[in-house]
Amino acid sequence: MAQTVASIKDLLAARGMSPLKGFGQNFLIDQNMLRKLIDAANVVPGETVLEIGPGTGVLTDELLARGCRVVACEIDRGMCAILRERFAGNANFTLVEGDCLDGKHAIAPAVLAALGVPPIGGSATVGADGVETSGSHRPLKAAVGGTGGGFVHVANLPYGAATPVMSLLMAHHPQCRGLFVTIQREVGDRLAGKPGTKEYGPLSVLAQVTCEVSLIAKLPPSCFWPQPDVTSIMMSLTRRPTPLHADPAGLLAFCHALFEQRRKQLQAVLRGMGKVVPAGVDPQIRAEAMSVQQLMALYDAVGKSA
Structure with a gap:
């Protein structure tokens, strides 16, 4: 059943929680827009979806309902507890608890392991307790065992993680067939930036070399709870069969x-x-x-x- 503002508030209140601005927790509550994002991704049953920042699982619900295998990465321990409770026993749901990034230059090894994707360099270490570690970074918990590596990224991305996550997936992980994301409008403008404009830069070049970039929808603050101070947009970045440049x-x-x-x-x-x-x-x-x-x-x- 689709989550409403009231049900999200109840979930959080029952645990003494509230949205954390530091984690960019603005929950997408407009079900029509949520479905529009997933429709644009054109997911099919059995497909692996990477969702970063699932929160209480608003988007996760719909992805699972469509038969997707969801690998969700959530940094907030309280939200992780909610997700474990809500999706306990669902074989198509894998939760990676921790930061989605390994520093600023790589996707966390635990996320890649759950997707069945090799890291840029090296490999994650898995202990006997099933906890993956990466160098000096804190442990990240994940169910290991991917489906061969092909996946699609669908997410209401936390604003602070959007640019590094998208850059890494586009530049280093061709197994990701596309990114279908809700992001801050400023970041979306940079993805589609044209020469001679202030928005144009390295992110524009990377996106346009690796993907077909298009706008799905513009979202006013009223589509979220709590309402953010910025305008958001949904973007489609469909990976080109062959990038415009080999490197x-x-x-x-x-x-x-x-x-x-x-x-x-x-x-x-x-x-x-x-x-x-x-x-x-x-x-x-x-x-x-x-x-x-x-x-x-x-x-x-x-x-x-x-």
Whole structure:
């Protein structure tokens, strides 16, 4: 049964809990919009879905009802207790308790293990008690045993985690066939950013190289409880069968270096990197004015040896 504002409040009140702003807990309560997001993802029964920040399980309910296998990662221990209680015994539900990120540069090993996806480098260590650990980071609990690695990301993403999570999935995990997410409008504008605009940057380049980017819907604050101070949007990022560039991660790193000085002329930026402007490229152009195709060509010419 779909959760209402009243039922969410009751769940939290029974445990002496309230939404935590630090975790970006604004629950999507508009059922029509929720279904619109899942419809856009075009999930099918048996498909593995990664959901980050499930909260009380509003979106999780609908995904499970459609026959999906849901791997949900939740950092709030109180919410984890609610999720365990609500979905106890459901074989299609796997809860990863802890941070979805391993630092800023990788998805947590426990999340990848639950999905059946190898990490960027190395592997998670699983103890006899079933707790996965990664380096010096705190333990993350997960049921291990994926379905071969293919998955789709559908989530009402916590605002603080949105950019790193999406960047990592797009750049390093081609097993993810698409990202269908509710995010802050500012982040969505950056995903679809065009050259010459303030929104255009490394995230724009990465998204457009790896995915077809489109808007699903704009959501006013009234679609959430509690209401956020910002406008949100739902975005569809459907992975291209073949990315426009063979090295999205390397291209992203190169673009970060260029856009750190986005207002400087290209010749000055490259000089600082110990490089020269290739023949045929305007030395006075700025990174923010270069198209995705131009940035890819520049990376091929000078960036790979950076």
